[in-house]
Amino acid sequence: MPLDLEKVGVKTALRSFLGSNDLDTNTLAEFYQDLSRNSEEIRYSPGQHLFREGDLNEYIYIPVSGAIMLERSTSSGSRQVFAFLLTGNILGVSDQLIYNFSAKALNDSNVIKISQKLMKNIFERYPAIAKRYQQITSHILSMILDQLFIMGQRTAHQRLAHLLLDMQNRLGHGTNKFHLPMSRQDIADYLGMSLETTSRGFSQLKKLDLINIENNYQITIVERVKLTDYANR
Amino acid sequence: MPLDLEKVGVKTALRSFLGSNDLDTNTLAEFYQDLSRNSEEIRYSPGQHLFREGDLNEYIYIPVSGAIMLERSTSSGSRQVFAFLLTGNILGVSDQLIYNFSAKALNDSNVIKISQKLMKNIFERYPAIAKRYQQITSHILSMILDQLFIMGQRTAHQRLAHLLLDMQNRLGHGTNKFHLPMSRQDIADYLGMSLETTSRGFSQLKKLDLINIENNYQITIVERVKLTDYANR
DNA sequence: CGAGCCCTTGATGCATTTCAACGAATGTGG
DNA sequence: CCACATTCGTTGAAATGCATCAAGGGCTCG
Numbered sequence: 001m002p003l004d005l006e007k008v009g010v011k012t013a014l015r016s017f018l019g020s021n022d023l024d025t026n027t028l029a030e031f032y033q034d035l036s037r038n039s040e041e042i043r044y045s046p047g048q049h050l051f052r053e054g055d056l057n058e059y060i061y062i063p064v065s066g067a068i069m070l071e072r073s074t075s076s077g078s079r080q081v082f083a084f085l086l087t088g089n090i091l092g093v094s095d096q097l098i099y100n101f102s103a104k105a106l107n108d109s110n111v112i113k114i115s116q117k118l119m120k121n122i123f124e125r126y127p128a129i130a131k132r133y134q135q136i137t138s139h140i141l142s143m144i145l146d147q148l149f150i151m152g153q154r155t156a157h158q159r160l161a162h163l164l165l166d167m168q169n170r171l172g173h174g175t176n177k178f179h180l181p182m183s184r185q186d187i188a189d190y191l192g193m194s195l196e197t198t199s200r201g202f203s204q205l206k207k208l209d210l211i212n213i214e215n216n217y218q219i220t221i222v223e224r225v226k227l228t229d230y231a232n233r
Numbered sequence: 234m235p236l237d238l239e240k241v242g243v244k245t246a247l248r249s250f251l252g253s254n255d256l257d258t259n260t261l262a263e264f265y266q267d268l269s270r271n272s273e274e275i276r277y278s279p280g281q282h283l284f285r286e287g288d289l290n291e292y293i294y295i296p297v298s299g300a301i302m303l304e305r306s307t308s309s310g311s312r313q314v315f316a317f318l319l320t321g322n323i324l325g326v327s328d329q330l331i332y333n334f335s336a337k338a339l340n341d342s343n344v345i346k347i348s349q350k351l352m353k354n355i356f357e358r359y360p361a362i363a364k365r366y367q368q369i370t371s372h373i374l375s376m377i378l379d380q381l382f383i384m385g386q387r388t389a390h391q392r393l394a395h396l397l398l399d400m401q402n403r404l405g406h407g408t409n410k411f412h413l414p415m416s417r418q419d420i421a422d423y424l425g426m427s428l429e430t431t432s433r434g435f436s437q438l439k440k441l442d443l444i445n446i447e448n449n450y451q452i453t454i455v456e457r458v459k460l461t462d463y464a465n466r
Numbered sequence: 467c468g469a470g471c472c473c474t475t476g477a478t479g480c481a482t483t484t485c486a487a488c489g490a491a492t493g494t495g496g
Numbered sequence: 497c498c499a500c501a502t503t504c505g506t507t508g509a510a511a512t513g514c515a516t517c518a519a520g521g522g523c524t525c526g
Contacts, residue, residue: 072382076466080385082378095371100378137370138327144377145315145333149305151384152313152425156482184505192385194483199506216491216505233309387483389514417473427515432474448523449473 003036003112009064009087010041013112016088017062019132027126034122039114044105050091052102059113060092066109067181071189072101081190083147084182086170092116093137106181154233156193160201161231163191164211168221176221184216205230236269236345242297242320243274246345249321250295252365260359267355272347277338283324285335292346293325299342300414304422305334314423316380317415319403325349326370339414386464389426393434394464396424397444401454409454417449438463 004010014032041064044050050061053072061068063085070082070091082101085091091103105111123130150162171178182190188198205211210227212220221227237243247265274297277283283294286305294301296318303315303324315334318324324336338344356363383395404411415423421431438444443460445453454460 072378074465078385078387080382082381093371094374095368096375100375134367134370135328137367137374138329141327141370141374141377142329142333144374144381145305148315148377148381148384149313151381152311152422154311189385195504196484196506197482200482203506232307428472429474429516430514432472433514436474 003039003041005032005036007041007064009110010112013062013064013088017090017136018129019135024128027128031122031126031129034118035112035114038118039112042111042113044109044111046105046107048105050103050105050111051099053099055099057092057094057096057099057116059115060090060119061103062090062112062114063087064110064112066111067106068109068111069104069106069182069186070101071104079189080192081186082144084186084190086181090136093133093140106186151192156191156197157201157204158231158233159191159193160187160198161205161210161227163187164205164219164221165224165228165231167219168224172221176224178219180217180219236272236274238265238269240274240297242343243345246295246297246321250323250369251362252368257361260361264355264359264362267351268345268347271351272345275344275346277342277344279338279340281338283336283338283344284332286332288332290325290327290329290332290349292348293323293352294336295323295345295347296320297343297345299344300339301342301344302337302339302415302419303334304337312422313425314419315377317419317423319414323369323373326366326373339419384425387466389424389430390434390437391464391466392424392426393420393431394438394443394460396420397438397452397454398457398461398464400452401457405454409457411452413450413452 014035018028044066050068051059065087068085068089068091070085071079072082073079084106085103092099119133123133150159153159153162167180168176168178171180180187184198184202185195188195191198202211202213205227206213208230210221210223210230212222214220238247247268251261277299283301284292298320301318301322301324303318304312305315306312317339318336325332352366356366383392386392386395400413401409401411404413413420417431417435418428421428424431426434435444435446438460439446441459441463443454443456443463445455447453
């Protein structure tokens with residue numbers, strides 16, 4: 001379906017993408033017009049791929065609702081999950097001819113899909129947006145560095161604590177409760193550990209009264225400070 | 234010292250930075266002029282910092298010779314090494330106000346130092362170079378993803394095998410021999426393992442006749458195909 | 467030659483994986 | 497609505513990989 005700028009989610013996602021700075025209202029309005037005419041919003045079901053590793057890099061995507069997982073698999077069957085993307089994040093920020101990872105919807109998700117061609121065109125006409133895009137790229141870079149840092153850290157349970165803190169930030173909306181969009185296996189492949197270790201990690205953190213597990217996916221951070229401490233010990 | 238464009242290493246490094254494409258000779262010549270007037274080549278001794286985590290992000294750096302290590306340390310004393318940079322690589326490609334890692338020379342290194350201000354200026358005047366810069370950023374992003382992928386690999390020895398293959402590509406100059414610029418401890422912190430495990434990994438790979446160790450730093454890849462197989466098993 | 471540094475190797479204990487069984491939640495067809 | 501299958505998560509026990517502790521070897525440089 002064509003992009004409907006009046007939908008609350010779409011606006012939120014785009015605002016989060018563009019950031020709160022610099023862009024004057026005229027530029028913004030024109031840009032929105034461009035988008036609504038030339039790009040669309042697409043709905044994906046759980047498990048459906050936005051694209052696969054090896055596909056031509058022709059679009060960028062901005063999730064409006066739901067959650068997207070970036071992953072790469074080996075011939076030998078193992079898998080690395082690179083990131084979980086939520087509302088207002090962006091994927092496909094790359095000049096590479098071909099995607100070198102796959103993107104898959106974790107649950108029912110709405111996603112804005114913009115062609116790279118349109119994007120290049122927009123960059124030429126709105127330097128402010130091109131600049132913002134560069135900022136985003138460098139922010140992503142710094143996020144991945146953080147992730148790499150965490151991967152090198154001591155214990156599996158600490159890495160899990162990091163993930164939960166991150167998820168609270170991104171999903172908690174100011175509260176200490178959130179709903180995990182991914183499975184234990186997804187978390188395991190994200191943090192480089194086995195499914196069972198992930199599960200034991202949850203149990204351990206619950207036993208220490210740092211978190212509470214309402215059901216498999218509904219998590220509460222009970223002791224944020226202590227959990228942070230646990231993660232960075 | 235001011236940048237001497239006639240020096241072979243400098244040319245090589247800049248060419249590798251700029252890539253082999255697109256830029257017409259006029260643009261190139263002007264750009265080189267700009268650089269030689271406004272930037273400099275600096276020599277660093279082993280262990281010396283180019284910058285530290287938290288320093289203002291005011292320069293980008295391009296190694297001409299030697300090797301630079303990017304690292305971040307925790308308060309609790311552990312360390313993550315993010316990358317080893319060699320001739321023609323680039324560091325400081327980020328819009329972040331402050332570096333979020335340190336850069337340290339591993340051995341005697343010459344480095345071209347360019348102010349971010351000059352760089353921005355150059356981008357405005359030479360769009361082709363701005364575009365190239367964006368390509369580089371996205372290439373770096375994809376390198377870090379590869380690194381993240383490797384960190385998720387099963388065993389420590391496999392990760393080491395990956396590193397050695399990477400080093401052969403970058404240092405071997407077409408041969409199967411190369412000189413490692415970093416210590417066992419550096420490798421350990423890069424791959425998220427202990428120094429001892431790294432050492433045992435070397436011994437193991439040698440025992441399997443996949444590599445040969447002339448001395449601690451002089452390595453030969455004996456069986457590239459088998460080593461690749463070992464790394465991805 | 468000896469000091470210092472880095473690397474290697476061995477022994478031990480702990481963290482994590484693997485294998486296996488079970489439990490909870492969800493969906494399906496009779 | 498209830499058996500039943502299926503999927504996903506938890507937990508236990510055994511095996512393995514890795515970190516840690518500790519000792520010793522080799523190289524370099526004064």
